[in-house]
Amino acid sequence: MAEHKNSDNGEFHPKGTWVILLIFVVTLILLWGSVYVILLSRGVTV
Amino acid sequence: MTEKQSMHIDPYEKNWIRLSIGLLVVFALAVTIAGFAMGIQVPSPEARVDPRTVADEGPWAEPGLRELAPGKYEAYVLAQTWQFTPREMTIPAGSEVTFYITSKDVQHGFKLQNTNINVMVIPGQVSKLSVKIDEPGRYDYICTEFCGLGHAAMFGTLIVE
Amino acid sequence: MLANYEVSQAEKKFIGLHLLFAVIAVSIGSLFGPLQALEHSGLDLYPYLQPIFKSYYQGLTIHGVLNALVFTTFFITGFLTLTTIYGLKRPLRYPKLNAVGFWMMVVGLVTAAIPILADEATVLYTFYPPMKAHWAFYLGLTLVVVGSWIEGYGMYFTYYAWRKENPGVRTPLTTFGGLITMVMWQIATLGVAAEILTMLLPWSLGLIEGTDPQLARTYFWFTGHPLVYFWLLPAYVSWYGMLPKQAGGKLFSDSLARFAFWLFLLLSVPLGFHHQYVDPGVPAGWKFLHAILTYSVFIPSMLTAFTVVASLEYAGRKRGGKGLLGWIRALPWGDPIVAAQLLAGILFFFGGIGGITNASYNVNLVVHNTAWVPGHFHLTVASAVTLSFMGISYWLVPYLTGKKLAVSNKFALAQVWTWFVGMMIFSNAMHVVGLLGAPRRTPLGLAPYIPEEWSGHLLRVGIGGTIMFFGMYMYVYIVAKTAWSKKAEPANVEVPLAESVQDPQDTPEWLDKWVPWLIGTVALLLVAYGPQLIDQISNISLTSPGFKVW
Incomplete structure (x- = not known):
C-alpha cells in the first residue's frame, strides 16, 4: 500500500451515508409535500 | 499559512451540500408560488385598535357578519375570555368571507377547522384573512392560544349551507 | 495525540452541581408530562391534585419551565464548562466569576419557582402578555439568564487566557463549539431581556399601566428560536467532538x-x-x-x-x-452512551422534517398552534437534546463522581430504548392529531369540539407519554443511584474527545477567527431585524392592561 499522509482516509468513501441521507430526503419530500398539498387544497386567503 | 490548509471537502459531502441547497430552493419556490402567485398568504398588519375600548365603539361593538355583495361577506369577530362573538354565523356555500378579528383582553388564536384560516389574535391588532368555502357543513373556529382556565371551551361555528 | 488532562476536584464538583440542579428540575417537570398526555386520552388526573396543583395549565407551566428552560440551561452550562476547560487543558481563569453566575441562576430558579408553585404565574413558558404573572416570576427568569451570561463570560476569559498562552494553535473543537453556543446565547437573549426589563417587569411592579403584546412577541421570538439552537448545539458538540470516538x-x-x-x-x-x-x-x-x-x-x-x-x-x-x-x-449499539445518541439522531431526522414544514412560510397555516408543534419540539429538545444528554450523563456522572454507573449496562440500555419507543408513539400521534386540527396547550378532554375520530390518536398520545414517563424516571434513578451510592466501584473514565481524520492544525485559519464572524452576525441581525424593531418600537402603544385569567 502506498504511504501517503491521509492513508487513513484514502480508502474511505461514505457511500452508506449517502444512502441513509437519500432515504431522509425522500421521506422529507413525501411528508413535506403532503402538508403542502393540504395547504393548496384549502385555497386562497387573500 | 501552509498549502495543506484548506477546507478538504469530501466529494461525497460536496454533492450532499448541493443536493440540500437544491432541495431548499425547490421548497422556497413552492411556497413563493403558493403565497405570492396563488394568494395563499400569511396575514399582514391591518389596523391598530385600543383593546380597552374596542368592544364599546367601532365595528367590534357589534360583531357579526355583514354582507357586502351576494356571496361576499365580512365577519367582525371579537375574542375575549372565553368566547368568540358571534358564536355562530351562517353563510351560503360558495361564499367568500373576510375575517377581521381582535381581542379585548389577552391573546387568543383563531383557527377555522379544515381551512387555511389560522391566525393569532392579539390585543391592539386586527387579524385579517379570507376564505372561500364551497363544501356545505359545520366549520368550528377554535381558540388555539392559551387564554386562561376556560380556554379549552372557547369556540364557535360557521355554518355553510 | 490528546494527552489526558486532570480537571480539579473543585471544578468537578462545580460542574456536578449544575447537573444536580438539572436532574432535580427535570425530575419535577416530567411528573406533569404523563398527566397532560393521559388527559388527552380521556384520563384527567388533575382534579385529584387540586389541593396542590390547581390546573392543567399550572402543570403545563411547570413542565415547560423546568424541562425546557431550567434542565437545559443548567445541564448545558455545566457540560460546556467541562468541554471548555478539558479541551483547553487549563482551569477556569476566574472560577469565582463562574460561581457567581451559577448561584445567580440558582437564586433566579428559586425566585421564579415560588410564584409558579403558588399558582401566581400560570402563564406557560412563553409568558405572553397581557397575561400577567407575579413580578417574582419575571425577575427570576432574568436572574437565570443573566447568570448564564456570567458563566459565559467566565468561559470567554478562560479562552482568552489560553489563546495568549497558545497563539496559532487551533481551538479544540469541543471548546470551540461550546464558546459559539454561549456567544450565540448572549446575543439571542437580548430579545427576552428587552421584553422583561422594558415592559414586563416594570408592568408587573405597577410602574407602567400596560404592555404592547405584539412587540412583546417580537422580543420573545428574537430569543425563542435561537433558544432551540442553545439546546441543540451542545448535543452537536457531543455528536461531532465525542460520539466519533465513542463509536x-x-x-x-x-x-x-x-x-x-x-x-x-x-x-x-x-x-x-x-x-x-x-x-x-x-x-x-x-x-x-x-x-x-x-x-x-x-x-x-x-x-x-x-x-x-x-x-x-x-x-x-x-x-x-x-x-x-x-x-x-x-x-456499538450495546453501549448506552452511543445508543442514546444514535437514537436521538434517528428521532431528530423526523424533527428536522417537521421543522422545515413549520418554517415553510404559508405552510405554517396548516400546523400553527396545533398539537403538531409540541409533537415537533419533543423530537428536538426532548429527543435530539434530552436523549443525547441522557447518554452523555452515562459517562459524565461517573467522570465527575469517580464512581461507576450504579446499574447494569442492560438497564441503562433499556432506559434509552424506553425513551425512544415512547417518543416515537407520542410524537407521531401528536403530529397526526395536529394535522387533523387539534390545538396545542389545550386539555382536549374538556374541549367540546373534538370529533370522535381523533380518539385513537389521542389514546396513543397517552400511551407514548406514559412510556416516556418510565424512561425519564429510569434515567433519574440511574443518575441518582450512581451519585449517592457509597460502595460503588471506582470508575476510570476519561472525557471522550474524538480525533479528527484531518489534523485540526490543517483547518484553515479563517475558521478559527472570531472577529469577522461576529461582525457578520451583527450585520445580518441588523438587516433582518433592525427595520422591524425600529418600526414596532417607535409605534409602541402600551394599551394592554394585565389579566390574571387562571
Whole structure:
C-alpha cells in the first residue's frame, strides 16, 4: 500500500451515508409535500 | 499559512451540500408560488385598535357578519375570555368571507377547522384573512392560544349551507 | 495525540452541581408530562391534585419551565464548562466569576419557582402578555439568564487566557463549539431581556399601566428560536467532538464541523419571525425574509447530518462492518452512551422534517398552534437534546463522581430504548392529531369540539407519554443511584474527545477567527431585524392592561 499522509482516509468513501441521507430526503419530500398539498387544497386567503 | 490548509471537502459531502441547497430552493419556490402567485398568504398588519375600548365603539361593538355583495361577506369577530362573538354565523356555500378579528383582553388564536384560516389574535391588532368555502357543513373556529382556565371551551361555528 | 488532562476536584464538583440542579428540575417537570398526555386520552388526573396543583395549565407551566428552560440551561452550562476547560487543558481563569453566575441562576430558579408553585404565574413558558404573572416570576427568569451570561463570560476569559498562552494553535473543537453556543446565547437573549426589563417587569411592579403584546412577541421570538439552537448545539458538540470516538472512529471533517458552528452563530438569531407567521402585526414581506433565513439555517444542520453519519460509517467500517449499510450493525449499539445518541439522531431526522414544514412560510397555516408543534419540539429538545444528554450523563456522572454507573449496562440500555419507543408513539400521534386540527396547550378532554375520530390518536398520545414517563424516571434513578451510592466501584473514565481524520492544525485559519464572524452576525441581525424593531418600537402603544385569567 502506498504511504501517503491521509492513508487513513484514502480508502474511505461514505457511500452508506449517502444512502441513509437519500432515504431522509425522500421521506422529507413525501411528508413535506403532503402538508403542502393540504395547504393548496384549502385555497386562497387573500 | 501552509498549502495543506484548506477546507478538504469530501466529494461525497460536496454533492450532499448541493443536493440540500437544491432541495431548499425547490421548497422556497413552492411556497413563493403558493403565497405570492396563488394568494395563499400569511396575514399582514391591518389596523391598530385600543383593546380597552374596542368592544364599546367601532365595528367590534357589534360583531357579526355583514354582507357586502351576494356571496361576499365580512365577519367582525371579537375574542375575549372565553368566547368568540358571534358564536355562530351562517353563510351560503360558495361564499367568500373576510375575517377581521381582535381581542379585548389577552391573546387568543383563531383557527377555522379544515381551512387555511389560522391566525393569532392579539390585543391592539386586527387579524385579517379570507376564505372561500364551497363544501356545505359545520366549520368550528377554535381558540388555539392559551387564554386562561376556560380556554379549552372557547369556540364557535360557521355554518355553510 | 490528546494527552489526558486532570480537571480539579473543585471544578468537578462545580460542574456536578449544575447537573444536580438539572436532574432535580427535570425530575419535577416530567411528573406533569404523563398527566397532560393521559388527559388527552380521556384520563384527567388533575382534579385529584387540586389541593396542590390547581390546573392543567399550572402543570403545563411547570413542565415547560423546568424541562425546557431550567434542565437545559443548567445541564448545558455545566457540560460546556467541562468541554471548555478539558479541551483547553487549563482551569477556569476566574472560577469565582463562574460561581457567581451559577448561584445567580440558582437564586433566579428559586425566585421564579415560588410564584409558579403558588399558582401566581400560570402563564406557560412563553409568558405572553397581557397575561400577567407575579413580578417574582419575571425577575427570576432574568436572574437565570443573566447568570448564564456570567458563566459565559467566565468561559470567554478562560479562552482568552489560553489563546495568549497558545497563539496559532487551533481551538479544540469541543471548546470551540461550546464558546459559539454561549456567544450565540448572549446575543439571542437580548430579545427576552428587552421584553422583561422594558415592559414586563416594570408592568408587573405597577410602574407602567400596560404592555404592547405584539412587540412583546417580537422580543420573545428574537430569543425563542435561537433558544432551540442553545439546546441543540451542545448535543452537536457531543455528536461531532465525542460520539466519533465513542463509536470507535474519528471525526470525518474537522473544518466542516467548525464551518457548521459558524453558520449556526450567523444564522440562529435573525429568523424569529418564522414563529410569528400568523401574527397580525408583522408585515408578510419580513416574514418571508425570515422564512428564507430559516431555510438557510437548515444547511448547517444538513452538513451536521452528513459529517456525523459519515463519522459513524467510518467507525462502523473500522469495526468490521461490510457492505453499503452493514456498518450500522457494527456500531456499538450495546453501549448506552452511543445508543442514546444514535437514537436521538434517528428521532431528530423526523424533527428536522417537521421543522422545515413549520418554517415553510404559508405552510405554517396548516400546523400553527396545533398539537403538531409540541409533537415537533419533543423530537428536538426532548429527543435530539434530552436523549443525547441522557447518554452523555452515562459517562459524565461517573467522570465527575469517580464512581461507576450504579446499574447494569442492560438497564441503562433499556432506559434509552424506553425513551425512544415512547417518543416515537407520542410524537407521531401528536403530529397526526395536529394535522387533523387539534390545538396545542389545550386539555382536549374538556374541549367540546373534538370529533370522535381523533380518539385513537389521542389514546396513543397517552400511551407514548406514559412510556416516556418510565424512561425519564429510569434515567433519574440511574443518575441518582450512581451519585449517592457509597460502595460503588471506582470508575476510570476519561472525557471522550474524538480525533479528527484531518489534523485540526490543517483547518484553515479563517475558521478559527472570531472577529469577522461576529461582525457578520451583527450585520445580518441588523438587516433582518433592525427595520422591524425600529418600526414596532417607535409605534409602541402600551394599551394592554394585565389579566390574571387562571
